[in-house]
Amino acid sequence: MKRKLIMGILLGMVVTLIPLSALADDVQMSPKALEISNNLNCPVCEGQSVRDSNAQLARDMRRIVQERLDEGYTEDEVYDYFVDRYGVGILRNPPRSGFFLTLWWAPVVGIAIGALVLGTFLTQRKKPSTSQKASSESSTPDDDQSDDLSEYEARILQDLDDNDSYRNERSDR
Amino acid sequence: MAELGSGVLIVALLLSIYGFAVALIGVRRNIPELVDSSIRATWGVAVLVVIASGALLYAFITHDFSLDYVAGRSSTDMPMGYVLSAFWGGQEGSLLYWAMVSTVLSAIAITMHRKRDRSLIPYVVATSFAINIFFLVMLTMVTSPFTVRANVPDEGMGLNPLLRDPGMMIHPPLLLGGFAAFAIPFSFAIAALITGRLGDDWIRAIRHWALIAWGVLGLGLLIGAWWAYHVLGWGGYWGWDPVENVALLPWLTATAFIHSVIVQERRGMLKIWNMSLIVASFLLAVFATFVVRSGLLSSVHSFATSEVGPWFLGFLSILMVGSVGLLIYRLPGLQSERQLESVVSREGGFLFNNLLFTAMAFATFWGTVFPIVSELFRDTKLMVGPPFYDQVNGPILLALIILMGIGPLLAWRRSSPTLLYRNLLWPGVAGVLATVASIIMLEHILASVAIGATIFAVGTIILEYFRGVRARRRSTGEMYPVALGMLVRKNSRRYGGYIVHLSVAIMALGVIGSHFFQTERQFVMEPGDTAEIGNYQVTFQGIENRETADASVIAAPVAVARNGEYRGTVEAYRFFYRNFEDQPTAEMGVMTIGIDDVYVVLDRWEDSGTVGLRVFINPMVSWIWIGGGVFVVGMLTLFWPDPKPSRARARGPAREAVLREA
Known part of the structure; x- marks a missing residue:
């Protein structure tokens, strides 16, 4: 128990020392530098940006971002600097080139295929046989061809009645 | 406690295997007693798993550090609330919690539906037992929460610091509970596919269960966002992190389902589609549990990396092959009873809604697994950050908000354009005015368009309420407040749904404000x-x-x-x-x-x-939490028990007979 206590005190001392030494090499960041570091992945963390991470590497990277900006580098040059060293995966906003094109285009292709499937579904349904059409018309009476708003209200009432009867059927079963 | 816990889990596993076999033999050989026995077995398993959970909880309360799980996740100096929530603070406990929710809810659902859906029930029982068997095998053989330590420590390690927050007491049980609840609609869907009884029975049976799973999961996601906002310190509430994404996926497909199921009920259409959405929701829920627990994707939320990955992958493959195979086998039985008459109709609106929700689910899924894809083809894990999701899902969300304003005003079957324009007039005017005013005040075009779209959607909701109340007042002569109350009470599904729409609009304003003006x-x-x-x-x-x-x-x-x-x-x-x-x-x-x-x-x-x-x-971030409160109100309205039928409905004798048969 006593050993634990001593260990705990020692650990506590180490911990309070860490921020001390860390503060020395951390810098005040401009809004631009904050924005840039939020667009960089912290290479040693799980899913955090350089801005939000407390890792030492992220601190160093924040400092480099600020220094480069102070030296007059443009935003793109700062990004290039990190891409040269860590690869393109460092960017949180993936570029629209090379292999990353598959990332950007897949959702578009997905939506296009979905729309296509939907389109064929719609056009297929465009040639109803007369008998089916007749039966469907008799089964759902909430047809509104009229332009009158009172017709619309009648439809709401009709909907409400439908709900009631639907419920009655359910509770009867 | 360890002996009791692992003992009852083994008995529960054996009972599950018994129930699975007996349900199938009973229905194949036509022995109703065996089916009844399997139904009783669902209660047996549920009780046993609850006892196991109680044993684990008891071990936490009494600080029984002889259990590896308890010693690794709690300590005597932790507040009792966190000691209890350490139950789901790790893999073993969260799997046990999953199993508890799914077994208890299955037992309730099966008991409720055993009379009405007699023909489906044996297969529902078998499917839910099959799911239980997987989790119980995991809990007894692979990753037991009741593993005993050789030497008992004086003090436990304590809970992962990130989990020591009030948000983490509520978020995981809601999220995991939502995942587990999808097992019920899934079991009914599989039963319908196996029996070929693809009519309206199974859809009617699962509608409420799908809604419960969807609502609980939605609330879990919201509380997770609240937790991230208070604890993670990036200034936001949603980081498009892999673990957040995979939890969102089943919610997206389930949202699509609860809309498109209305089309099937009213018009007998979209049967294949609805079946696929339910199956997909459950598969994605298992996938989400798998991703969170396997450390497959690196994330700020991966609290455990472990050896359960291959097991989950195997389970997921079996589920996928089985359900897709069944779907293809039953395709001929799932044809629509009716045809779409016009794109400008309520059906058309729901179809478009489904296209958008599945597109968003697909884009999110793709971005989430892209690091794995890139590792396969490029040797490096290329991370996908929030900018990708903002740019892809942002426009989809905007389209969904606009659709939320148009959809409710569309008539079933076919909307006459003139009437539609007249209905859209006032919400449209409100939306345009809001856009113009926002551009002048905020000087940000994209945000202003989004605000205008949201105001437009709100306008539609108000219009629908106003018309409903006026129509009711005309026909019953009630006062306005009474008419409003009765309108919601008697049509809780429709007007409760609009409350949920309203909550989405409030949250949308919160998201717009915090996203563009931070x-x-x-x-x-x-x-x-x-x-x-x-x-x-x-x-x-x-x-x-x-x-x-x-x-x-x-x-x-x-x-x-x-x-x-x-x-x-x-x-x-x-x-x-x-x-x-x-x-x-x-x-x-x-x-x-x-x-x-x-x-x-x-x-x-x-x-x-x-x-x-x-x-x-x-x-505007506080509006997201306010919207969350309205969401809960909407959910409660949807679940509020139906009022007693106001009038008996006359029935023909033939119809009576049919109903009695059913």
Whole structure:
């Protein structure tokens, strides 16, 4: 128990020392530098940006971002600097080139295929046989061809009645 | 406790295997007694798993550190609330919790539907037992929460510091509970596919269950967002992190389902589609559990990496092959009874809604698994960050908001354009006015368009309520407030749905405000220093060191003033929990002033009293939590028991006979 206590005190001392030494090499960041570091992945963390991470590497990277900006580098040059060293995966906003094109285009292709499937579904349904059409018309009476708003209200009432009867059927079963 | 816990889990596993076999034999050989026995077995399993959970809970309460799981996740100095929530703080416990929710809900659902859906029930029982068997095998053989330590420590390790937050007491059980609840609609869907009884029975049976799973999961996601906002300190509530994404996926497909199921009920269409959505929702729920627990994708939320990955992958493959195979086999039976008559119709609106929700699910899935894809083809894990999701899902969300304004005004079957235009007139005018006003005031076109779209959707909801109340008042002569109450009461599904729509609109305004108008500054401050951010002045008042039972706390009180007028003091914290000194956690100081959140992050500090603070002004974030409250109200309205039928309905004798048969 006593050993634990001593260990705990020692650990506590180490911990309070860490921020001390860390503060020395951390810098005040401009809004631009904050924005840039939020667009960089912290290479040693799980899913955090350089801005939000407390890792030492992220601190160093924040400092480099600020220094480069102070030296007059443009935003793109700062990004290039990190891409040269860590690869393109460092960017949180993936570029629209090379292999990353598959990332950007897949959702578009997905939506296009979905729309296509939907389109064929719609056009297929465009040639109803007369008998089916007749039966469907008799089964759902909430047809509104009229332009009158009172017709619309009648439809709401009709909907409400439908709900009631639907419920009655359910509770009867 | 360890013997009791692992003992009952083994018995539960054996009973599940028995129930699975007996249900199938009973229905194949036509022996109703066997089917009844399997139904009783679902209760047996549920009770046994509840006892096992109780045993684990008891071990936590009594600090029984002979259990590896208890010793690794709790300690005597932790507040009791966190000791209890350590139950789902790790893989073993969360799988046990999953199994408990799914077995108890299955038993309830099966008992409720055993009379009405007699022909489906044996297969529902078998399917839910098959799911249980997987989880019970995991819990007994692979990753048991009741593993005993050889030498018992005096004190436990304590819970992962990130989980020591009130949000984490509610978020995981809701999220996992939502996942587990999808097992019920899935079991009914599989039963319908196996029996070929693909009519309206199974859809009617699962509608409420799908809604429960969807609502609970939605609430879990919201509380997760609230937790991230207070604890993770990036100034936001949703980071498009892999673990967040995979939890969102089943919710997206389930949202599509609860809309498109209305089309099937009313018009007998979209049967294949609805079946696929339910199957997909459950598969994605299992996938989400798998991703969170396997460490497959790196994430701020991966609390465990373990050996269960291959098991889940196997389970997922079996589920996928089985259900897709069944779907293809039954395709001929799933033809629509009716045809779409016009694209401009309620059906068309729902179809478009489904296209958007599945597109969003697909884009999110793709972005989430892209690191794995890139590793396969490119040797490097290319991470996909929030900008991708903002740019892809942002437009989809905007389209969904606009559709939310149009959809409710469309008539079934075919909308006459003139009537539609007249209905859209007032919401449209409101939306355009809001857009113009926002452009003038905010000078941000994209945000203004989004605000206009949201106001348009709200206009439609108000219009629908107004028309409904007026129609009801005309026919019953009730006063307006009474008519409003009765309208919601008697048509809870329709008007409860609109309350949920309203909550989405409120949250949308919160997201728009915080996404487009966030301000962030970083300051290095001495005690007494004042800094300026926007209209706000923040004064740092000096570091305070505090000790709690389980942690040492560093607090940075900051006085907040708006335009020079003092509005209160917030404290940003850093926590150093015992045994986790190398993983300090944080709690942000958040103060809501009007629509703005002043959000203070304590980055670093030194003994001289100098600190590094990051301060955000997050406009409108509080509206997301308000919207969450409205969402709960909407859910309760949807679930409120139906009123007694106001009038008996006359039936023909033939119809009576049919109903009695059923």
